[in-house]
Each structure stands twice: as structure tokens, then as C-alpha cells.
Amino acid sequence: MNRTNYLHRLCFLTLLCTCVLAPSGSLSGQGISINLLAAGVGPEPSGDCDKNLPDPDCSALDGNQNLTLAPGALYGFYFEWENDGLATFTEVRATDQAGELLFAPVTTPLPAGGTSSMSNFRNAPVAEGNYDYLITVRAIEENGREDIAQFRYFLTVDASLPVxxxxxxxxxxxxxxxxxxxxxxxxxxxxxxxxxxxxxxxxxxxxxxxxxxxxxxxxxxxxxxxxxxxxxxxxxxxxxxxxxxxxxxxxxxxxxxxPANEAGCWPNPAVHQLYFAGDHQGPVFDLWGRSHSLRQQADGGLDVSPLAPGQYWLRTSRGVVRFLKQ
Structure with a gap:
């Protein structure tokens, strides 16, 4: 074998060994990168950014970085992120500069090119003053590597604001x-x-x-x-x-x-007020068939104090109700 053929064969074997010995699933070329597509804060409730909704959507808050609230008031925030790398996200979490979580870590796998978002709520501090928050959104992949994106917002707590x-x-x-x-x-x-x-x-x-x-x-x-x-x-x-x-x-x-209940009233016997299931329809009648017009209270009850002691009945949207006035 001449020197030229020997060198060619040596290079071929070197390349072959490199391919065989390279670990399967190498991290090389599989960088992790998170891109913050949207972020913002704002008062709650604000449209669909309402804690009482089953699936609140605070995306309309995108871009808001300045907020003035009463002490302890609830406000919403919104984050939307994109997997801008090649490695799958296995966890995304957001913390402020004190390390406090803004929402429970998102552990649903997010492949390359995928997007996800989160709406959540927190309370303003109770002490008046100006607050500067730096939020770090951290993406982590299965091998522990991570990348971060950050968002800063400014909060003023003013006790002169209404309830x-x-x-x-x-x-x-x-x-x-x-x-x-x-x-x-x-x-x-x-x-x-x-x-x-x-x-x-x-x-x-x-x-x-x-x-x-x-x-x-x-x-x-x-x-x-x-x-x-x-x-x-x-x-x-x-x-x-x-x-x-x-x-x-x-x-x-x-x-x-x-829930739909059968016709009924309480307390029975009644002294001052009478409550009943359903809507009141028409006057109250005594056993002699005489009608009595009574004043309905703001809370829906009837003021029965003008009635003389005895038995009475009235019609409601759920049926006829009989009661005793003491």
C-alpha cells in the first residue's frame, strides 16, 4: 500500500469512528431560546381580564407598563412567549426580583416554534409608594439548560383612589x-x-x-x-x-x-317579614277572601307587620303559599 492510499484509508476510518462514537441525541445544534411576544399589566376587572371568569384573557393589557392602583387592589398581567430555539421547553416560570412566582410553572411541553400564554392576577402592596418590578420569564429544557426573557413594569400605590x-x-x-x-x-x-x-x-x-x-x-x-x-x-x-x-x-x-324549590315561605309563623321562594304575584288574602296589599322590601321580603294575627295565603311564581301571622 503506497503512502497516498494509506492516508486516504486513515481519514476514512477516522470519520467512521467519529460518526459511531458521537453520542445519540447530542445537544449540539439544539439551542434553547425564549422570545417574549407580549407582556403587560392593568387593573382588574378589565373586559375579559376578570378573575371571576372561568378562563380570563388579559391579552388586551399587552404593552401596558405603568399602573396606578389603590393599596391592596387586584390587577392582572399577561405574558405570551414563543419557543424560538430547537429544544423543547419542559417548564416555563415567571418570577419577580424577590423570587416570587407570578403563576404556577407551566409544564406542558412546548416544541420548537410553539407559542403559549398566561393570564393571572396579584394584589398591589398596601403601602403607598412607587414600585419597580422586573419580571424574569425562564424557559427550561429536559437537560436543564435554560434561557430567560425579561419585562419591567412600574406600579404606583395611591391611597386617595376610590374603593x-x-x-x-x-x-x-x-x-x-x-x-x-x-x-x-x-x-x-x-x-x-x-x-x-x-x-x-x-x-x-x-x-x-x-x-x-x-x-x-x-x-x-x-x-x-x-x-x-x-x-x-x-x-x-x-x-x-x-x-x-x-x-x-x-x-x-x-x-x-x-335551584328550583317547591313553594314555601319563612319564617312561618311570621311577625314582621315574610320571605318566599319565587316571585310575589298579587295581594295577600285572609281566610275570608279579603285582599291585603303589602309593601315588598328591597331584599324581596314582604312587610307583614300591618296584618292582624291569623292565617293568610298568597300566590307566587312557584305556587300558593300559606302562612300564619302572629
Whole structure:
């Protein structure tokens, strides 16, 4: 074998060994890269950016980096990212400069070229001042390599702002009643809430009032209201927050389904007020067939105090109800 053929064969064997010995699934050429396509913050609720929705969408907040809120007020944020590399993301997480997570780590695998997003909510600090947040969105692949993208936003906490709702929810109770619960933060110039209800797509009407507490031990306040005569089926509720000067603003809307109960009333016997399942239809009648027109309270109950002791009946949307007046 001459020298030229020997060198050719040596090069061929070297290339062959290199191919055989190279580890399968090498990371070479499979870089990890995350690209932040959109990011923003804003007050909640804002359109579909509403914590009470089953699938809130805060994408409309994209580009917002400056926010002014009352102490402790809830706000939303939005992040959308793209896998701009070759390695599959196995986890994406977002933290602020203190290391606090903005949402639970996203562990759904995201292949190269894929996109994903997250809407979530957090509370503003309770202390007044200006805050500067640097958010780091970190992508990690199965071998532990990672890449980051960052977003900065600025928050001003101002205690002079009007009341901010931080929570509004409800659930059905028994006998056609629905319980509403809500929380507020940093109440300034706040006088009272008006609770409003809509049934069968009819206009909202006031069903009760809840005054602001005269004393408070902290910035977060809790409220409760029971709708004691909610019609069967779907009911929509909202709050009208009224300031001392008469100005007002509406809350987001929540939906509750009131179970259909048989006709009934409570308390029975009644002394001052009578509540019943369904809608009141017509006057109250005594055993002699005489009609009595009674005043219906804002919470749906009837003021039966003008009636003489005895037995009475009335018709509701769920049937005839009989009760005893003491």
C-alpha cells in the first residue's frame, strides 16, 4: 500500500469512528431560546381580564407598563412567549426580583416554534409608594439548560383612589337564597354598596344596600349579602359602589343558578317579614277572601307587620303559599 492510499484509508476510518462514537441525541445544534411576544399589566376587572371568569384573557393589557392602583387592589398581567430555539421547553416560570412566582410553572411541553400564554392576577402592596418590578420569564429544557426573557413594569400605590374590589363571588343557599361575598381594599370616600340582580335577561334592579363600616382595622374589608328571594334559574348579580358625593361605579357581573324549590315561605309563623321562594304575584288574602296589599322590601321580603294575627295565603311564581301571622 503506497503512502497516498494509506492516508486516504486513515481519514476514512477516522470519520467512521467519529460518526459511531458521537453520542445519540447530542445537544449540539439544539439551542434553547425564549422570545417574549407580549407582556403587560392593568387593573382588574378589565373586559375579559376578570378573575371571576372561568378562563380570563388579559391579552388586551399587552404593552401596558405603568399602573396606578389603590393599596391592596387586584390587577392582572399577561405574558405570551414563543419557543424560538430547537429544544423543547419542559417548564416555563415567571418570577419577580424577590423570587416570587407570578403563576404556577407551566409544564406542558412546548416544541420548537410553539407559542403559549398566561393570564393571572396579584394584589398591589398596601403601602403607598412607587414600585419597580422586573419580571424574569425562564424557559427550561429536559437537560436543564435554560434561557430567560425579561419585562419591567412600574406600579404606583395611591391611597386617595376610590374603593377597589379584590374579590366578588357567591353561592346558593337553601330555600331560594343566594349568598354574595366580596372584599375591598383602600376605601376612600366610600359610602355604600347597592346590590343589583337580573333574572331572565331583564334589566338589573336594586335588591339591597350594604353600608360601609364606620370603623376598620385594616385595608381589606369583607362584606356579605343574602338574596332571600332569588327566582329559580339563572341570576346575574353586580354591585354599584356609591361614594359620598353620589358618584358610583359598577363591579364585574357574576352568575348564580338558584335551584328550583317547591313553594314555601319563612319564617312561618311570621311577625314582621315574610320571605318566599319565587316571585310575589298579587295581594295577600285572609281566610275570608279579603285582599291585603303589602309593601315588598328591597331584599324581596314582604312587610307583614300591618296584618292582624291569623292565617293568610298568597300566590307566587312557584305556587300558593300559606302562612300564619302572629
Amino acid at each position: 377597589q374590589l379584590t374579590h366578588f363571588a357567591g353561592h346558593p343557599l337553601d330555600k331560594g337564597k343566594n349568598e354574595l361575598l366580596w372584599q375591598t381594599s383602600a376605601e376612600s370616600h366610600h359610602d355604600h354598596f347597592v346590590v343589583e340582580r337580573s333574572h331572565d335577561n331583564l334589566p338589573f334592579r336594586a335588591i339591597g344596600r350594604v353600608d360601609a363600616p364606620q370603623t376598620s382595622t385594616g385595608p381589606i374589608k369583607e362584606y356579605r349579602f343574602v338574596d332571600k328571594a332569588s327566582p329559580a334559574g339563572g341570576n346575574l348579580y353586580r354591585l354599584r359602589q356609591v361614594d359620598f358625593d353620589g358618584t358610583y361605579q359598577f363591579s364585574s357581573i357574576i352568575s348564580l343558578n338558584t
